[in-house]
Amino acid sequence: MKINKNLVLVGMMGSGKSSIGKILSKKLEFEFVDTDNKIEELEKKTISEIFKKNGEKYFRNIEEVISLKYLKLDGKVIALGGGGYINPSIRKYVLKNCISIWLNWKNETLINRIKNSKKRPLAIKLGSSELQKLITIRSSMYNLSDYKINCDKLDKKQIVEKIINIYENS
Ligand code: S3P
Numbered sequence: 001m002k003i004n005k006n007l008v009l010v011g012m013m014g015s016g017k018s019s020i021g022k023i024l025s026k027k028l029e030f031e032f033v034d035t036d037n038k039i040e041e042l043e044k045k046t047i048s049e050i051f052k053k054n055g056e057k058y059f060r061n062i063e064e065v066i067s068l069k070y071l072k073l074d075g076k077v078i079a080l081g082g083g084g085y086i087n088p089s090i091r092k093y094v095l096k097n098c099i100s101i102w103l104n105w106k107n108e109t110l111i112n113r114i115k116n117s118k119k120r121p122l123a124i125k126l127g128s129s130e131l132q133k134l135i136t137i138r139s140s141m142y143n144l145s146d147y148k149i150n151c152d153k154l155d156k157k158q159i160v161e162k163i164i165n166i167y168e169n170s
Contacts, residue, residue, distance in 0.1 A: 004030065004075035007167050008094050010085040010145050011103040012135055013120050014113035016159070017079035020103065023160050025077040028167070033070045034079045039063060047081075051121035064089055071098060083122075086141055099170050100145035101163055106152050107135050146170070 007024065009017040018034050025032035036047055039062050043050055050059050063081055067090045070078055078098075085091050085100075094100050111131050114123040126134065142148075147166050151159055 005170075006071060006074060006076045006078050006098040007163070008071070008078045008080060008098045008100045008145075009103060010080055010094075010100055010142050011082065012105070012110050012114075012138060012142075013082040013117070013123055014110050015082075015103040015105055016151070016156070017103060020156065020159055020163070021077045021079040023156065024163055027160065027164060028077065030075050030077045032077050032079075035063065035067045035070065035084060036079075036081050038066045038070065039081075042066065046119070048119060048121045056122075060087065063087065068093060082138070085145070086138060091141065091144065095144065095146075099167055100147070101166065102142040102145040102148045103159070104139075104142070104148050104150050107132055109152060110135060 007028070007030070009021050011017055021034065022032050039050070039059070040046055043062065045053070047059070060083065063084055064087050067080060067084050067087070070076060071090070071093050080090070085094065111128050114120055115128060115131065117123050123131065149159060149162055154162070
């Protein structure tokens, strides 16, 4: 029987992993998994509440457990949190077993989307220049993924088409 490798979307906060992931999952008829949503369901708290009440380290530990749990299943479209792929265990697993796609955008686009987002505890506490630095550091890791899509000049439909094309030919 053919095993459908998981299709994993990586990239910064605000890169569209969840919205693109949902469309992809319908087209591919795969289940969609957003690791942040799974963490919120498990903890019965929002990501912001988890950061506030338990701290980032606690969040990162659950992020690792939850991400690996779903990555180990097949036939899913998985949107990792922006910091998920920075975790070496998660990244190593994805690189070995999944098809990973980096949704890359210009720094400016990302910063405008996330800088005042109340849903994103990390973004709310960082100013534009710190976000710029974070994007630069993380990009070297996102760049390790199997494929990179430069999204700025594409609409959602075109991004989805590119990803389906990559997945079906990989
Ligand atoms: C984070 C990104 C968020 C969420 C958390 C931390 C990060 O997910 O996991 O706020 O470190 O980049 P999205 O990328 O889905 O916003």
